[in-house]
Each structure stands twice: as C-alpha cells, then as structure tokens.
Amino acid sequence: MSDVQDRWRGAPAREPVFNLPWPVSALIASLVAAHVARLWLGVPADRFALISSDLAAGRWTGLITHQFVHGGWTHLLMNSAFILAFGAPVARFLGASPRAGLAFFGFFLVCGVVAAAAFAGLSDLLAAHRPGVAQWALVGASGSASGLMAAAARLIQGRGRLGSIAGPVVVGMTTAWIAINVVLGLSGLTPGAGGAPVAWQAHILGYLCGLVVIGPFGWLAGGRRDHVIAL
Numbered sequence: 001m002s003d004v005q006d007r008w009r010g011a012p013a014r015e016p017v018f019n020l021p022w023p024v025s026a027l028i029a030s031l032v033a034a035h036v037a038r039l040w041l042g043v044p045a046d047r048f049a050l051i052s053s054d055l056a057a058g059r060w061t062g063l064i065t066h067q068f069v070h071g072g073w074t075h076l077l078m079n080s081a082f083i084l085a086f087g088a089p090v091a092r093f094l095g096a097s098p099r100a101g102l103a104f105f106g107f108f109l110v111c112g113v114v115a116a117a118a119f120a121g122l123s124d125l126l127a128a129h130r131p132g133v134a135q136w137a138l139v140g141a142s143g144s145a146s147g148l149m150a151a152a153a154r155l156i157q158g159r160g161r162l163g164s165i166a167g168p169v170v171v172g173m174t175t176a177w178i179a180i181n182v183v184l185g186l187s188g189l190t191p192g193a194g195g196a197p198v199a200w201q202a203h204i205l206g207y208l209c210g211l212v213v214i215g216p217f218g219w220l221a222g223g224r225r226d227h228v229i230a231l
Contacts, residue, residue, distance in 0.1 A: 020084070021091035023104040028080045031141060034068040035076050045069050049137040050116050052123060062138075067112040069139040079141045086148040089155050090214070093162075094221040103221035110213055111147025115206030119143075119199055136199075143202040147210025149177065154214060162218060165211055174211070178204055 038045070048069045050062035070076040090107070094100040116138055123136060153173040157163025163170060181200035 023101040024087040046137045052135045063113045082145040086152040090151045100221040107217040112144035114209040115143025115202040118205040119202040143206030146206035150207045150210030151214035
C-alpha cells in the first residue's frame with residue numbers, strides 16, 4: 001500500500017535491495033546445484049573434469065562439464081562472487097529477454113571452452129618438449145568468469161557501450177589480470193583452491209576470448225549497439 005501511496009504523491013518508487021539480472025542468478029544457482037548434487041551423490045570431481053588425455057582421445061564433453069565442477073565450497077564461492085561482480089553488467093548490456101539470456105549463457109560457455117581447449121593445447125606443447133610432465137584435471141568456472149571480466153572492462157571503457165579493446169581502461173585491466181595470474185602461477189599461491197595448482201593460463205585465455213567475442217554475442221542478443229547501462 002505504501003508503494004502505491006509513494007507513486008501517488010510523486011515520490012520515486014523504491015528499488016529492490018537485490019536487483020540481479022536473472023541470467024546471473026540462474027547461472028550461479030546452476031553452479032551451486034551442480035556442486036550440491038555431486039557431493040550428495042558422492043561423485044568425484046574428476047568424473048566431470050577435463051582430463052589431460054581427453055581431447056586426444058576424442059572426449060569433448062569435459063570442455064563443458066568442467067565449468068560446473070568445483071573442488072570445494074571456497075572454490076565455488078570465489079567463482080560465484082566473480083560472476084556476480086562482472087556478470088551483472090554484462091547481463092544488463094545483453095538484455096533481459098530469453099534470447100539475451102541464451103546469449104549470456106552462450107558467452108559464458110564459449111569463454112570456458114576456449115580457455116580449456118587452449119590450456120590443453122599449451123599443456124600438450126609443453127609435454128612434447130618436457131617428457132614426464134604431470135597429468136592434469138581441469139575444473140571450475142574461472143576461465144568463463146574471466147571472460148565476463150573482460151566484457152565488463154569493455155563496457156566500463158565505453159561507459160555502457162562496448163569500448164575499444166585498445167582503450168586505457170581495457171588495457172589497464174588486461175595488464176593487471178595477466179600480471180596477477182603470472183604471479184599466482186610463478187609463486188604457487190592457490191587462494192581458494194585448497195592447495196591444488198591453479199590453471200592461471202586458462203584465466204588469461206578466457207579473458208582474452210571474452211574481449212573479442214562479447215561483440216558477436218551482443219549482436220546475437222539483439223543487435224542493440226546503442227544500448228546503454230548504468231555502471
């Protein structure tokens with residue numbers, strides 16, 4: 001009743017405390033549901049991981065499924081917070097229609113697939129020159145979330161539109177993200193990963209993918225080149 005009275009008196013309508021775009025809410029919910037289901041069923045994480053031998057053996061499903069598997073609650077919560085921070089502006093830019101929602105999920109998945117495939121390629125190249133390199137299993141949505149960060153950087157650069165990849169904001173965020181991940185890789189620090197090695201290369205590769213493919217996915221969402229969001 002009070003909201004009706006506020007509008008009648010000309011007062012601004014009250015904004016909800018949480019105004020999260022539905023694609024972001026649905027994505028985080030799916031990640032949490034996948035983790036809970038895996039723990040409840042007692043399925044090990046590597047069952048759905050991308051394993052070092054998968055692509056050579058023609059097993060491609062891990063490129064998708066690894067994005068929904070996390071090593072623990074801390075790993076999941078950190079990735080969810082990352083998606084919450086950078087996914088919201090991207091989802092608002094793409095729009096709230098079902099088509100825009102599909103574009104958001106497609107963008108997320110493509111960044112994760114490219115990050116994982118490129119990481120696998122780099123690992124194979126390293127193994128070819130250094131026999132005996134340890135096998136690996138890739139899990140988590142960090143590569144996909146890094147793509148969202150890249151898209152958000154271009155939106156910040158363009159003040160709600162897609163800014164230039166060569167803009168100072170984009171260049172600054174890109175340089176910082178690469179530097180942070182190189183430091184993590186060289187130092188062996190693994191915040192939130194429970195001591196497991198971090199695939200820092202996949203973070204960088206997912207980010208670089210996001211910089212490029214947000215443009216095509218913006219068109220797929222509806223071609224709203226002039227759409228502006230508040231950042």
